[in-house]
Amino acid sequence: MTDAVIPIVDFGTYGLHVANPGSVKREVLEDTATEICSALSTIGFVYLINHGIEQSKIDDMFQSSKNFFTQPLEVKETCARDKSVGNHGWVGLEVEKLNPDRPAGDLKEAFNFSPHEDGSWPSDTFRSTFFTFFNECKQLTMRVLDMLSIGLQLEDKNFLRECHNLIGKKGCATTLRSLYYPPLSGSVKPGQVRCGEHSDYGTVTLLFQDGIGGLEVMNTDDMAGYDMFQVMNTDDVYVPAQPVPGAIVVNIGDLMQRWTADKLKATKHRVLIPEAELRKHQSRQSVAFFVHPNDETIIRCLDGSDKYEPISSIDYLNYRFSLTY
Template identity: 75%
Template sequence: MANTVIPIVDFEKYGLHITDPGSVRSEVLEDTANGICDAFSTVGFVYLVNHGIEQSKIDVMFQSSKDFFSQPTEVKETCARNKSIGNHGWVGLEVEKLNPDRPAGDLKECFNFTPSEDGCFRRCVLTFQSWPSDSFRSTFFSFFSDCKQLSMRVLDVLSIGLKLENKNFLSECHDLIGRKGCPTTLRSLYYPPLSECVKAGQVRCGEHSDYGAITLLFQDGIGGLEVMNTDDIYVPAHPVPGAVLVNIGDLMQRWTADKLKATKHRVLVPEAELKKRQSRQSLAFFVHPNDEVIIRCLDGSDKYEPISSIDYLNYRFNVTY
């Protein structure tokens, strides 16, 4: 199913194993760029293989996250997200409702990490513990760095596929990732085993499209993610071993005047009892342009009014929380 619904593109020519990406000519990447843009202009998702992030690093992130989420709630609450400070920290069960039409909050927990906010939270140590441990923090920093590098390369290839004059245009609009002025966030998600207390109509993750430019998603082997296809039918996005699932966000759809599609996706409550008793994990790297970047339609059509990246993100947050 995954092969026929969501395309698989080989990123071998520009993955992180290429130590000097600047030496790779645009024409060498044209086939890769066209494959990615074709996927993003239809279903809005693509599996990238040979992306260069080592599986061992992904495994460490999953295990570190599971160790944290397995702790008692009162322990996790010491690292809870404080909206008055920023987006960093733990978000508890049913706090978010990504589809506001659903009757109850989503059955998932999260831990958000935005490096530019880390120092601010650490200064609040008297009232807030920003990290459960130094090792947990270093694992997130290391994985964030890998995801940043891969995202910049995906954005370069996307610039080529969109026929932009400057191959580095999109990556230059994201050059503050990991620093003040860019809200790009690494989010570890945990879907705990479910009891019989699930409310009618409640889901693990409500139907939504992502907010920003692109998202890198690493899935465990459990599955459960569903993506709306071109016939407006939700279909499984089965995990593909060794692949990262990349999708377009609303801001990129707006930026490209709807040439690229921000597709809705969701995680329902499994029907099978065995699946209900299984936990599920994923890692999402939400890539946003620098705060001050003004999002204007790249084709010059003015289909959407210009808006700053940060103003659009704040608008979406206000709807979600």
């Protein structure tokens, strides 16, 4: 396999423009649900079009974020995350190392937000933009989870939705994260990357990309049965996940792979440093909505296989954080 095609699925039957999703009959959604689960059981990624989040709201999120990230360091430091308190706030360059085998921290900045956490904000406009966008992502996430419940042939279409009903409230770690990859200046450490090889931690991720690109997804030909706790070799083959105008990328996280006894795949992905000198001096942005079940949800294999031991959502998340920081 020398190339990978992430499937594009039309979400129009259940997007946010559908005013009353409860009125949409299950049989109407089954074809779309099957398409989504087929993509997520192979490459682990899918593009959703006609998802219903207005482009103007996405543009506002990107512009507001860039306005913040391009401010002086001393301004951003007033909003720095305090890990002893929570996850809210700004994370500076090289603080994270998503692939623990990499020799240096990732060359990116981030701003984390969940409505139930207190923290500093650079402006009321910035705060308002995050609250609005979080709510949009939450609504779309619930509809994606409904589709997964149908695609996985769960009896209750609302099962996964109910396991995530605390999103935005205390007791759920779901986080909106704005990411900024600044123009490079000076030397780059050997082996250093923008975002190290990793799989996401939770159930699903909604990813909004700018037009620059840079995201790469691991070749999944030989993925069957891999141990998701294993840190994988950085020599594995990766292929580009080019931005698709108007589309959101949805990918699976480790807890969902575990929950489905490996039916859905949490595929490794990364962002390298572009080799072309012109692109080295460009900034890059993305926005990710990292979805987690309620903290106390016990993750047991949905097929009853007991392939993995039960674990709570929060215990698994804390384990993964311990490897990243």
